Amino acid sequence: MKKLSICITLVLLMGLALSACAPGSPTTSPQTSTAIDAGQAAQELTPTPEAAPDVVGAGPTQIVVWHRWEGEYYKAIKEIFAEYAAQNNVQIELLLVQNVADKAQLAVPSGQGPDIIAWVNDRLGDSALSKIIQPLNTYSIDESYLRANFADVATDAMIYKGQVYGIPESLEAMTFIYNKALITEEELPKTTDELLAKAATYNQPPEKYLFVYNAKGDIYAAACWFQAMGVQLVKEDGTTDVGNEASVKALELIKRFSEIMPAESDYGTADALFKDGKAAIILNGPWAIADYQAKGIDIGLTPVPIVSASGKPGAPFVGVKLLMLAENAKNPEAAVELMKYYGSAEVQAKLAQINKQVPANKTAQEMVKDDPIIAGFIAQAANGRPMPSSEYIAAMWDPFNKMIEAVWTGAATPEQAAADGAALFAQKVADMQ
Structure with missing residues (x-):
C-alpha cells in the first residue's frame, strides 16, 4: 500500500486530471518519475487562481471552496452561495483553480488547502486514499442519508471502501x-x-x-x-x-x-x-x-x-459532480452544513432551471421533470453506472x-x-x- 500511495502521488504531481465532464477520454497514461523535485512540484501545484477569489458574506466563520465553475454556469452557483452566506452569517471564499484535484494533493497536507473541493467522482478514490478528503460519516452523512435524498447512481458514486466521501451535485451521462x-x-x-x-x-x-x-x-x-x-x-x-x-x-x-x-x-x-x-x-x-x-x-x-x-x-458512465470535505478543513462543521444546503432539493432544482444541469437530488428531479431535456438525461442516468471511483x-x-x-x-x-x-x-x- 505504501508503494501504491507513492505512485499515486507521483502520478498526481505530473498533473493527471481525469473527468467525465467532456466528450472523450484520456488516451495516454502519465509516466512517473522519481526525479521530481518536491519543492518545485509544490510550487507548481500551488493554486494559481484564474481570477481574484470571490468572497460572499461577511460573517466570522470562513469557508473556502476550490472549484472549476466558470462563466454563466458559475454565476448562478455564486448567487446560491451568496444567499446562504447572508442567511447564515458566514463568509464563503470561492476560488477558481485549474486541475483542482491535483493541486489539492500538496496544498491540503501542508495546511494551505480549502475546506471544500468541488470536482467529479472519478477522482474520489485516489483523493480518499491519499487522505486529501475525509469521510462524511462522522458528520451524520452516511449511505442511508444519501439514499433518502439522492438518486441511487449518485449515491453509489459517493461511496469508497464503505465510506461516504461527498455530496452529489449533478449528473452527466451520454x-x-x-x-x-x-x-x-x-x-x-x-x-x-x-x-x-x-x-x-x-x-x-x-x-x-x-x-x-x-x-x-x-x-x-x-x-x-x-x-x-x-x-x-x-x-x-x-x-x-x-x-x-x-x-x-x-x-x-x-x-x-x-x-x-x-x-x-x-x-x-x-x-x-x-x-x-x-x-x-x-x-x-x-x-x-x-x-x-x-x-x-x-x-x-x-x-x-x-x-x-x-x-x-x-x-453509460454517469459522471457525478460533487462537493468533498478536505482533510484539513479549518471549519469542517460549517463546511458540511454548506454542502448539505448545496445538495438540497430547492438549490438543485434552481440550478437545473438556470444552468440546465441534471440534479442528483431525487425531489429536485421531480420538480424539474417537465423539462424534456433534463427529464431525458434523468431517465438515462437511472440506467447508467457511476464513473469508477477506484484509484x-x-x-x-x-x-x-x-x-x-x-x-x-x-x-x-x-x-x-x-x-x-x-x-x-x-x-x-x-x-x-
Whole structure:
C-alpha cells in the first residue's frame, strides 16, 4: 500500500486530471518519475487562481471552496452561495483553480488547502486514499442519508471502501439524441438488433446515416455496451471483467456498428454529421445540447436501447459532480452544513432551471421533470453506472481505447482485442502498485 500511495502521488504531481465532464477520454497514461523535485512540484501545484477569489458574506466563520465553475454556469452557483452566506452569517471564499484535484494533493497536507473541493467522482478514490478528503460519516452523512435524498447512481458514486466521501451535485451521462425532422419517436429502435437492421435500409453514405457516435476508439462512449452486458470495467481492487465472454460480445456489437458508420467515426465526425442533418441519431451528452439547439435542430432524447445480446438497456458512465470535505478543513462543521444546503432539493432544482444541469437530488428531479431535456438525461442516468471511483481508473483509458480501435479497424478480432486489452490494463495497474 505504501508503494501504491507513492505512485499515486507521483502520478498526481505530473498533473493527471481525469473527468467525465467532456466528450472523450484520456488516451495516454502519465509516466512517473522519481526525479521530481518536491519543492518545485509544490510550487507548481500551488493554486494559481484564474481570477481574484470571490468572497460572499461577511460573517466570522470562513469557508473556502476550490472549484472549476466558470462563466454563466458559475454565476448562478455564486448567487446560491451568496444567499446562504447572508442567511447564515458566514463568509464563503470561492476560488477558481485549474486541475483542482491535483493541486489539492500538496496544498491540503501542508495546511494551505480549502475546506471544500468541488470536482467529479472519478477522482474520489485516489483523493480518499491519499487522505486529501475525509469521510462524511462522522458528520451524520452516511449511505442511508444519501439514499433518502439522492438518486441511487449518485449515491453509489459517493461511496469508497464503505465510506461516504461527498455530496452529489449533478449528473452527466451520454444518451440517444435524435433529430425529430429525420426520425419520429415511434420509429426509434428499441434494441440494438433493431438499430442495426434499420440502419441497413436507412443509410445512404456519405449523406445519410441512421446512427453515429464517437465509436472508433473511446471507452467512455462505448461503456454503455459493455456495462449492459454486465462487464465491470474497473473494479475497486484494480481488476476488470474485460477479457470475459460478455466483453467479447460487447466488442462484437461494436464491430457490427463499424459496418453501418463512417470508418472515421470519431467525436468530431459524428458531431458534424448530426449537426448537418446527415445523421438521425447520435449518442452524446449534455455538453452538446446547446450547440444542437443553436443549429436549430428540433431534438428529442431517448435512453440507449436494449442491448440485444443481454436483454438489458444500454448503461453509460454517469459522471457525478460533487462537493468533498478536505482533510484539513479549518471549519469542517460549517463546511458540511454548506454542502448539505448545496445538495438540497430547492438549490438543485434552481440550478437545473438556470444552468440546465441534471440534479442528483431525487425531489429536485421531480420538480424539474417537465423539462424534456433534463427529464431525458434523468431517465438515462437511472440506467447508467457511476464513473469508477477506484484509484486505478487511470489504467483504463489507453488499454481499452486501443482495444476498441483494434476491433473497429479490423486489426484484431473481438476475442484477441479483449485479451490484449485486459493484459495491458493489468500491466498498468501493476505499474501503479
